[in-house]
Amino acid sequence: MMRPLQTRPPCPVAVQLIGVPLDLGASRRGVDMGPSAMRLSSLVPQLERLGVRVTDTGNVAVPDRSTLLGGGNGFLDVITEVCADLAARTAAAVRAGVRPLVLGGDHSLAAGSVAGTATALHEQHHRTGLIWLDAHADINTPATSLSGNVHGMPVAHLLGHGHAPLASLSSAVPAIRPEHLVYVGLRDLDDAEKATIRALGIRAFTMRDIDERGLRAVMDDAVTIATTGTGGVHLSCDVDWIDPQEAPGVGTPVRGGATLREAHLAMEIIHDTGALVAMDLVEINPILDSRNATAELAADLIASAFGRHIL
Template structure:
């Protein structure tokens, strides 16, 4: 078991990258579900890094249809990156609450920049029903929450790629996606050519979640300082997590999701964690937010015994 002593809480209130409204209220729903109390019960201190609020869509410029709200999303991600850097410099474990998944561009870029200054790189485990490797040229919707992983690997809109700094934030050999089951037709060639390992739900069914996570951890820790775990709640089956904007049937079970977080924590090489895409507008009695809190506890080292 590995448990940090102090967590830096980064709350990002944004839904500009998503296709449906409401996910900007995700951090509030997670807080109402008791995130701070549950973390403190583990004996872990909390440092509030301050809230990051995106402008409302009604007063924002949609911009080009193939990358909606690009300027605003890039600015929010820049703020997330800066808070990640501040958290790491303070010796804290960054915990990011979203917000739509486009914010991961800022969180991963910030972590990568911190270690790049030490001439080290990071790994990434991306838990999601989608592969999030669209570019403005391939995206059928133009929603940027479907583009962050491509941008982190150096593909996509220049405004997003610029957040990486001098080089891509991660290398494909250190990146694994877990839980994919809905990939856009135009996105598939990008994924197939990327070098990223993708565990679809079909492969998880065949091999078992434990073996898939073990391989993901091996890739994420191969020659790296450690890894970031980015957890999109739509990776779970909608019967487990109704409160997400892009639900896809046939997802992870409650226990499979927990095992991912538990195994990541046990490595002692989990550098930061984020949970995104909780949409309380679509939830039932805040169940998805409460599940997100449970997953955070597992990632921070809570065990059954």
């Protein structure tokens, strides 16, 4: 299916960087340094060369893990507080016509970032489309999770399930409807997640779909799903959707992911829609990286999402 030509958004685009040094949703330490790694990368210069106006508003406050009791589900209330702060920030940015670019941190933060986007679009009488680029579905609840790690739960909460306070951060209830959500790049799911995806009728494109159909066809379908009946798209990208040979510095690497060129193509296609409202880039773990290579790769991908072209 050929994508219709789209009118690109007027320049200059304004972007607000929001760091979320959150590692409370993961069992492996280190992703809290992801925002710093991204700020040390070429991200801001690349965006500015594209004519993007970049404002860095610093980090959302996150309590030090060593000062907290418990773990896994035991951090739910603290994660909810962090996500509530983040939701307020992303909502304010979208209201102001600025695109929030959220730098993580573990993927549990998306329960807040996407909720904020959904609130701002709901105020304009629109729903929000969500494209989830990830090796994992992140659609467990505290009751179904085998690990108890909250970074495996944000999608469930955005759909209105799980821990009630975390599932109700948006004025849109639920923040995301199943028909407006699409996964791209899945390759590591729990049995409970598979059952939930089927039960809710969520469109999910696995790596097999990409292998068989090609990334272009998959992304054309993904864009159609996320833009039909919505006022814009929130893109939430876990860097582990890319193969770890290309992006080794991630929290939960899984072999067999997207190639570097496929990842860039996905970002270029999303940009060409003109529908991108907000973006998350999460799960970079500098402890597992080499010379900040994964953060630099992520900076290149973000530049593609905001209009960088080969020619």
